Amino acid sequence: MLPNKLSKxxxxxxxxxxxxxxxxxxxxxxxxxxxSDLAAAYxxxxxxxxxxxxxxxADANSRYLGKVLAVSGVIKSVDSDSAGTQTLVLGDTxxxxxxxxxxxxxxxxxxxxxxxxxxxxxxxxGYNADDMGLGADVILNRCISQNSVKP
Amino acid sequence: xxxxxxxxxxxxxxxxxxxxxxYFTKTGKISFDATxxxxxxxIVGVNKTVTCVLDTKTGNLQMAVLMKAFEFERALMxxxxxxxxxxxxxxxxxxxxxxxxxxxxxxxxxxxxxPVQVKGKLTMHGQTKDVTAEGKLTVKAGRxxxxxxFTELLSDYAVxxxxxxxxxxxxxxxxxxxxxxxxxx
Numbered sequence: 001m002l003p004n005k006l007s008k009x010x011x012x013x014x015x016x017x018x019x020x021x022x023x024x025x026x027x028x029x030x031x032x033x034x035x036s037d038l039a040a041a042y043x044x045x046x047x048x049x050x051x052x053x054x055x056x057x058a059d060a061n062s063r064y065l066g067k068v069l070a071v072s073g074v075i076k077s078v079d080s081d082s083a084g085t086q087t088l089v090l091g092d093t094x095x096x097x098x099x100x101x102x103x104x105x106x107x108x109x110x111x112x113x114x115x116x117x118x119x120x121x122x123x124x125x126g127y128n129a130d131d132m133g134l135g136a137d138v139i140l141n142r143c144i145s146q147n148s149v150k151p
Numbered sequence: 152x153x154x155x156x157x158x159x160x161x162x163x164x165x166x167x168x169x170x171x172x173x174y175f176t177k178t179g180k181i182s183f184d185a186t187x188x189x190x191x192x193x194i195v196g197v198n199k200t201v202t203c204v205l206d207t208k209t210g211n212l213q214m215a216v217l218m219k220a221f222e223f224e225r226a227l228m229x230x231x232x233x234x235x236x237x238x239x240x241x242x243x244x245x246x247x248x249x250x251x252x253x254x255x256x257x258x259x260x261x262x263x264x265x266p267v268q269v270k271g272k273l274t275m276h277g278q279t280k281d282v283t284a285e286g287k288l289t290v291k292a293g294r295x296x297x298x299x300x301f302t303e304l305l306s307d308y309a310v311x312x313x314x315x316x317x318x319x320x321x322x323x324x325x326x327x328x329x330x331x332x333x334x335x336x
Binding site for chain 1: 173175177178180199200202204213215217218219220222225226227229233239240243244331335
């Protein structure tokens with residue numbers, strides 16, 4: 001029979017080990033959170049976002065890169081690739097530069113018409129300057145329509 | 152007047168033909184695999200927002216890859232990739248500037264699968280290296296598909312692997328490129 005004090009220490013050690021184990025297991029298996037559960041760090045229009053990068057890519061990167069952004073703008077086009085990934089292209093139709101929003105749920109895209117103004121929330125993954133003759137783009141990943149944000 | 156119309160038409164046709172020289176995508180795919188034999192799981196990241204332009208007249212090929220756009224099965228792996236390995240806050244973009252090697256025969260007017268070799272400079276994590284990659288270029292119904300698989304040494308790009316996980320992350324990374332290109336109008 002272990003002394004009472006030693007038993008308490010052992011029990012405490014086991015509890016600590018269990019807590020560490022649970023933490024490690026949960027952290028290791030953690031998935032990226034749903035965008036709808038994330039609060040936007042900044043709210044701005046697509047045109048403002050493009051201008052921020054055009055005015056200073058390094059500053060805009062330090063402010064927006066990896067952050068959750070709520071961006072509104074006019075839909076210029078809806079692009080689909082062979083894997084079914086759909087991209088809402090927002091911005092000024094007179095400009096080649098755009099905010100490209102890679103949608104998380106493709107089912108949402110069906111109702112989006114070119115010319116409609118919408119607001120999306122997504123994670124800013126960076127900026128491609130117009131050095132290939134294709135226009136400049138700011139890319140947002142894992143986007144959702146603001147209409148589908150949980151109350 | 153007739154000459155003027157012919158001249159205008161000629162310019163328009165010429166512009167149209169020149170535009171067809173370039174093919175592009177903004178939704179290209181690049182994945183990398185750094186799984187080592189002792190890795191407890193696959194270390195695979197996928198990027199679906201690659202910008203790629205091919206000039207069929209010159210053979211020039213250019214790609215831009217945003218590092219934050221690589222997605223992983225596990226959030227922790229994605230965080231380690233961005234913060235500890237490629238430092239995407241410091242080096243947000245990887246770029247390739249190169250060309251289809253001279254002597255490679257591709258008939259862009261005829262559907263088919265053409266083996267190609269691409270040579271150029273790959274800039275990642277602030278380091279630029281000469282790269283040669285074998286691949287194939289598929290011409291089908293007016294579109295092009297560029298595919299390649301090649302390996303790079305992480306140490307060539309100053310990507311350090313912590314000693315604690317040295318045997319669990321491969322020292323070489325297998326890069327798979329798959330870009331479907333549309334004509335630039």
